[in-house]
Amino acid sequence: MRVCIIGGGLAGCEVAYKIAQNGFAVDMYEMRPIKQTPAHLTDYLAEIVCSNSFGAKSIKTASGLLKKEMKLLGSLVISVAKTCVVPAGRALAIDRTLFAKNITQIIEQHPNINIIRKEMKKLPVNYDLVVISSGPLTSQDLENEILNITGKENLYFYDAIAPHIITQSVDFSKGFFANRYEEGLDYFNCVLSKEEYEEFYNALVKAECVAYKDFEKPRFFEGCMPVEELAKRGFNTLCFGPMKPVGLAKHGFKPYAVVQLRKENASGTILSMVGFQTKLTYKEQITVFRLIPALKNAEFAKLGSMHRNTYLQSQHLLTPYLNLKSMPNIFFAGQITGVEGYIASAASGLFVGINISRLLKDMNLISLPPNTMLGGLINYISQPKDTLQPMGPNFGLIETPFPKLEKAKRALKSMFDFCKSNDLF
CATH class of the missing domain: 3.50.50.60 (FAD/NAD(P)-binding domain)
Incomplete structure (x- = not known):
């Protein structure tokens, strides 16, 4: 042959x-x-x-x-x-x-x-x-x-890659499992108070991004917009996007914002940050995303990128x-x-x-x-x-x-x- x-x-x-x-x-x-x-x-x-x-x-x-x-x-x-x-x-x-x-x-x-x-x-x-x-x-x-x-x-x-986190490194006391608008426990919701969200937001919009190479043109679809680009549209933009707390009030309280984690493999040993594709430098990702209380000690299996x-x-x-x-x-x-x-x-x-x-x-x-x-x-x-x-x-x-x-x-x-x-x- x-x-x-x-x-x-x-x-x-x-x-x-x-x-x-x-x-x-x-x-x-x-x-x-x-x-x-x-x-x-x-x-x-x-x-x-x-x-x-x-x-x-x-x-x-x-x-x-x-x-x-x-x-x-x-x-x-x-x-x-x-x-x-x-x-x-x-x-x-x-x-x-x-x-x-x-x-x-x-x-x-x-x-x-x-x-x-x-x-x-x-x-x-x-x-x-x-x-x-x-x-x-x-x-x-x-x-x-x-x-x-x-x-x-x-x-x-x-x-359009969001960070992936080793499950064992997540503090599950800082959130709850729930799906939006439906029964199920497929997502872990990392909760943030208004004060915690404000600290996270301010760090995110000031963080350093990776520079685009000459052959990379920053043309984004709305569905895969880098999270830092969304944040720069306004203080509460993320709260109506990937960090929206809606559909979760029935679980006892309504947090100001949430970051959802979803299984990345069948066994659940890796979780992905839903909607958190990013162009932040690796160093900034670790610093900024660890401001999310449940991810304070997060170990990243893979950091996010968009190229x-x-x-x-x-x-x-x-x-x-x-x-x-x-x-x-x-x-x-x-x-x-x-x-x-x-x-x-x-x-x-x-x-x-x-x-x-x-x-x-x-x-x-x-x-x-x-x-x-x-x-x-x-x-x-x-x-x-x-x-x-x-x-x-x-x-x-x-x-x-x-x-x-x-x-x-x-x-x-x-x-x-x-x-x-x-x-x-």
Whole structure:
């Protein structure tokens, strides 16, 4: 079978390398330097355009655990990163130019990988298996092609991401569970008095926001307006929007304002702040949102953001193996699937590469253990939910009732056993 990969970023390189190492030929299409993106500077594959950090190294952190799992699975990105390290304390930081140069050299020199520098405006018809790993800055023509096969309602062009909070860090004595206008206990309502709301509001409107990049134009839909932009319309605007207390008076009192938290995963280990998409800097988010009494000691699984992006509503479109339900020969990998961050992007490509290699060997597709970080991440983006918001590694994805270190140890044991039983070493 003929295989092609569209996009030579971290995910695309992981897919290509895994397939090639299993003895199969693959064509990789990369449009740079024929057509550049607004963010990339070179024609290297796997170019890192933002921070040069791949996150913490310790397995006590979600990022560190994911990297250890990827090492077990034979990750190209992790092995090359180890050769390009720059001092960064407890984090794995790299010389980005050397890293991209080394990845490019490995891919270019591999006898089973053919790199074609060409923009793919349409999906090729002369391949049996296609992997789309075109990243968050997918070209307009390819976006249109993806729209044709997925439907416009399933491709998002801007992240509107609210903060996600580790449930155990919420003070549930500072609010109550209730749904608006109906029976049910699906939402936890963090209550604020007028004085508490005033303190929160004043901090919010004065807080520093992340500057937009040249290729990001701040055009918002009303439904995904950053909370700080809404607040600047007037003191009580939020009280008629995401913080409205209406529909809750029957529960004994009417607070001046509420912030609703909703389960982000089935087990409820992560909660999202409803309607709180934001462009505040990470530091300001932590400071401002901890002014909400119930979130005074909040631990954030993910902080909010709003920026130019291209990603699928994978939960509607993709199987747990990251191929299209409607066209199983087309796989997606990288940030376009809804995973977030360098390492998660690369990890999704590694997973796809493993399964395509199995297809080429006439073997069944396989799922990762759900108590691993990568298994939890793949489950998160592919399991049913109304709306998918991009997600990076965090311990809330591992739905087991253990402390972080115990979760990590069990995850690595499960991943080791998985690799051994599936002959992945």
